[in-house]
Amino acid sequence: MPKIDIKPKRFAEILDAAAEIFAEKGYHGASTTDIADKLGIKQAGLYYYFKSKDSALAEVCRLGVQGYVERLVTISQSELSADQKIRAAIREHLQPFHHIRNHVRVFQSERRYLAGENRSEVNKLARKYERELRRLFEAGVAAGEFRQNLDCKLTTLALLGMCNSVTIWYDGKSEKQILKIADNYADIIIGGVVK
Amino acid sequence: MPKIDIKPKRFAEILDAAAEIFAEKGYHGASTTDIADKLGIKQAGLYYYFKSKDSALAEVCRLGVQGYVERLVTISQSELSADQKIRAAIREHLQPFHHIRNHVRVFQSERRYLAGENRSEVNKLARKYERELRRLFEAGVAAGEFRQNLDCKLTTLALLGMCNSVTIWYDGKSEKQILKIADNYADIIIGGVVK
Amino acid sequence: MPKIDIKPKRFAEILDAAAEIFAEKGYHGASTTDIADKLGIKQAGLYYYFKSKDSALAEVCRLGVQGYVERLVTISQSELSADQKIRAAIREHLQPFHHIRNHVRVFQSERRYLAGENRSEVNKLARKYERELRRLFEAGVAAGEFRQNLDCKLTTLALLGMCNSVTIWYDGKSEKQILKIADNYADIIIGGVVK
Amino acid sequence: MPKIDIKPKRFAEILDAAAEIFAEKGYHGASTTDIADKLGIKQAGLYYYFKSKDSALAEVCRLGVQGYVERLVTISQSELSADQKIRAAIREHLQPFHHIRNHVRVFQSERRYLAGENRSEVNKLARKYERELRRLFEAGVAAGEFRQNLDCKLTTLALLGMCNSVTIWYDGKSEKQILKIADNYADIIIGGVVK
DNA sequence: AATGAATGAGTGTTCATTCAT
């Protein structure tokens, strides 16, 4: 959390710069100087906004998961059919890749370098999200919509792996592209590739 | 490539240690001392086997992709049906996760930190693999086995993302488990989750 | 060139320390720790002033040649007789040995360890100085003051070798001594040792 | 001194390689690997011939001064006139620059890096040589051949500086060139540049 | 007459961090 008297807008700029650098070079490959350079300030100046490099990473990660669980819960509680819920979940999962791509990438790949409490806190959220997602599949099986022999845990992991890997190659240029990807991926998960 | 006169067995041990450390801590988060410690030698001793940390990474990555393209080509040229080819491809893709898990993880996550020529060389292999995989889907569509509206490029990426993410959570304990995952993932890709 | 915002006085202190250590131990025999110790700071602190050991060497060398060419040109353009010009040149050559003895020694003996551009830049200056000096002899020959059979190139090299070697044994204690040496050397070059 | 059972010829080859490398890169800038590479052997193999890098330097330096004092004494005791003695001394001083150029260069520039006893031993020789040379001038003055006001110590140093600097630029290609230089330098020292 | 394999000490350099201003 930023100091109370920091302008939120400037703070967000700092965060964005950090996210971009962390995403590009990895947490350990990035130096605070890289971040400062991107902002046009001297490296020591960063410490007005963050108490440590690790806390900057924590902040970026937090922004990267923000809202994920909530959006999934909303879908879960909706009146949609099981497959429509999956479709919606995929869309909600991918859409932030457009607006906060770097934060999400950092959350995915660099959160493991978080120290102590920050790591466990962020991981708890990740596990909660996974659990919530699995329930969507379990409900589909229970409702007879999905195959009875479906391994819901593996399916959840498959879905997550599939979706998260988009950050590796998505260029961030068009939101429409993201929605198209979401639909395609939903098609695959729901109905597979065969006729 | 290792120096000509080094015992291959010892060299492989060094490689394994490097792979394990890189996988665990990331390339930039890992120190050469970490690797040496794991081997029970002094850090300077590593430089008898590698000329730089970067070249060690290159070697690990090379081992991590080794054989992938070849196995895929073999499948592609076999007499199997399109869906059986996908199933076989997934199995061949995942099976090394058991034996050379760390090398594969390093290849996936750390190859981007390779410098210059090493990076491009390894990336070329990765792209070739992707292309070969896509042709499997394209052939399935052409043969009328897969949906006509299938976006083969996206499907390829989905498959890769799904499969590669296994390294994040697979604990390396049982090869049977890997085969089970492969089958489940093949079921999903081929037929989806619905009845 | 030092970073723009560094206090010139402090920077000169750093330079002097580097010059002294380089002169005493040679570039490769000197460690940055030696320099830092002399300044009473920690070794890492040097890198606030220099971006590399090599650039420190470059700076010291630059200071070691500074003004040499200019002073020689002034003499060359003066109204003095040829032998008086040589006498003046020797004096101007040796006098800095008193004030910036270490810089000159480093320029003489260590500039060959400079890398790339720094080396060629500094060498260019050295060659220009040599050329200018040779013209003094050539003019003396043309004017009929010096022997017609004088090999001006060799004579220039002889003069330089003679003068530069003073840095090897001059103890830096008295400026008067330097002027005495200059006069003696001028006597030798101009008239030799015989009656 | 080499081990008793080493072939003198091979030992000389090793010495030459060391001299060349030390001359080119300086003692501290040269690595034992550089020397081994030049010889086409592995670096550890050098230690069959030398017990340390320092002792290799000592051996090279010793070869670089070998005979100097003796030759000067011979000249001193000859029946030549004072100026002819100086001329002969310069010739004898420069001639080895052709045959053992690297050893001489190393003696001149790198002997200061010798440790302990080796250094003092070699320096003693150098001082002896200087003393012997000065006596040549003193004798010339005493005999009325040279100027009465000649500062013999400075003149000796001038002569040495002049002559030794030849190693900096002499390319080692023609022995005739060396003799020409010697004659020119003798002319300068003896009679100066004026008519 | 060397080499393979290693070590221990040191080297230049980077980096996160601090703090007075």
Add this chain to the structure above:
DNA sequence: TATGAATGAACACTCATTCAT
């Protein structure tokens, strides 16, 4: 809201040296 100046710890890498073979 930053910067100048510095530090301490770590880091990749080099190097002279050793010793069994």
